[in-house]
Amino acid sequence: MLPSLTPAQGQPRIQDKSLVIVYESINSMKAVHVDAKARYDNRYGSFLQKDWIGLPFGSKVRATGGSRGWVYLLAPTPDLWSLVLRHRTQILYIADISMVCMYLELCPGAVVLESGTGSGSLTHSLARAVAPSGHVYSFEHHLERANEADAEVRSNGLAPCVTIRHRDVEGCGFPCGQGRAGEGGQAQGSAATSGRGGDGLKGDGKPGEADGSPACGGGKEEGRSGVQGGESASQQQERDSKEDGSGAGRDDELNLAGKADAVFLDLPAPPKVIPSAAICLKPNGRLCSFSPCIEQVQKVCRALELAGFTDILTIECLLRTHEVRAERMETLKRPPPSAQQHQQEHLGNAAKRARMGAKQDYSQSADAVPATGADAAGPKQEGMDGDAANGDEEGGQEEEAAGVQSPGACAPSEDYQKQNQGNNKDRAEEEGPGEEAEGLQGSGVHVPVEGGQEEGQGGRQSNAGGQQGSGGGQAGVTTMVSSCPAQQARGHTGYLTFGRKWAG
Secondary structure (H helix, E strand, O other), rough: OOOOOOOOOOEOOOOOEEEEEEEOOOOOOEEEEEOOOOOOEEEOEEEEEOOOOOOOEEEEEEEOOOOEEEEEOOOHHHHHHHHHHHHOOOOOOOHHHHHHHHHHOOOOOEEEEEEEEOOOHHHHHHHHOOOOOEEEEEEOOOOOHHHHHHHHHOOOHHHHEEEEEEEEHHHHOOOOOOOOOOOOOOOOOOOOOOOOOOOEOOOOOEEEOOOOOHOOOOOOOOOOOHHHHHHHHHHHHHHHHHHHOOOOEEEOEOOOOOOOEEEOOOOOHHOOOOOHHHHHEEEEEEEEEEEEHHHHHHHHHHHHHHHHEEOOOEEEOOOOOEEEEEEEEEEEEEOOOOOOHHHHHHHHHHHHHHHHHHHHHHHHHHHHHOOHHHHHHHHHHHHHHHHHHHHHHOOHHHHHOOOOOOOOOOOOOOOHHHHHHHHHHHHHHOOOHHHHHHHHOOOOOOOOOOOOOOOOHHHHHHHHHHHHHHHHHHHEEEEEEEEEEEOOOOOOOEEEEEEEEEOO
16 A cells, blocks of 8 residues: 555566455445455455456456456555545545645655544555655554554554554643643553554654653553554553553653654644644644634634744635536537528628728729819808718618719719729729629629629528528537536535644
């Protein structure tokens, strides 16, 4: 489950006693320790585990006895372990775990303190983040849960970098060489250790002196392992009781003062532990507290401020999954336009451009032509001419097509007509034969369009044809992919409050 210290040759393969995650479906996975004499049964069939030995992780195996069922044999990871472990308490899932590891700034070689252990979901992810040279010290006040978590850590191969202790952190605080860290709570100090065997740490992080506080389970002997020979915490407690004749267990406490890079708290009353965590943290170390309600968040933030923490931040992780599926939908398909409709639309657009060019040339030439007797009537006549010209520009298409001028309008000279015809001819050569006919219409010459229709009627027919094409489409069925929120989406789980120990 940990990153390999020396990369193995080839793909890892399943061995006897190996931990395997049996994948049945996205919502059904189970953890199995391979036994050559055992058999794995599920609703898809029966599987002989001896056939799994020697296969690479990720293999697909089929059931025996002619059944068509199959499963995948996946390599264990902390993420998958969180989905298959036995729940002794409520656990954190990957959404919260990822935020914890990121904001605590974990890296290989870091030392992390955790309280409490619970079901060990976060412990596995912390171990992966600090492996191979880092270490995780996890403390659990419940003896049975500490023993079960210690057994799982050992069987999953996390012993080199995880130590689990049975300790009431709320009452005693973290082991920091200063005895009892606070009032309240009965001190318990029996050890359920793995990895370094519960050895104490000196200033450089190596095995050293014990805390020695009887109230928090301090022992009489220094440097002694809390669990020897694979003993559980309860067996160690019973053995120590027989040796010294007392009913209380004995534990060689750690001295973690100033040695932790990060601290994680998941306790009913985390403000009681913050002063002790501040002693164990290195300068610039990070602390995280998980709180189920906002009232506890307020108390934690206040305690962090009093302890001198900075960069206090509270976040809430909401995981909302989406389901992606294919759906059939009815659509309206528009048929492509016919060749005649396309040509008519093209001719209509060309005619509009030709008329706009002719009007612009005409207005420029009218300014240069000398005024006639009709134009010498004075300002009043000029105003009438302007209104007539504006009316002709806005909607006088019929008069322009028939070559009729408004009363009192300026008559174009012979030179202007020749020049205008030459411009229309050049424009028609550039735009094509159909556009040339429309250009002649714009200059006042009546030319029939294809089909015996005039330009205005052809334009209206083109628009009508477009509406008919859009309204007369054919209905069809298509398949599209849609994404919608899952009905069983995970909502609020709690708040994560982070703080940084002042480095000054």
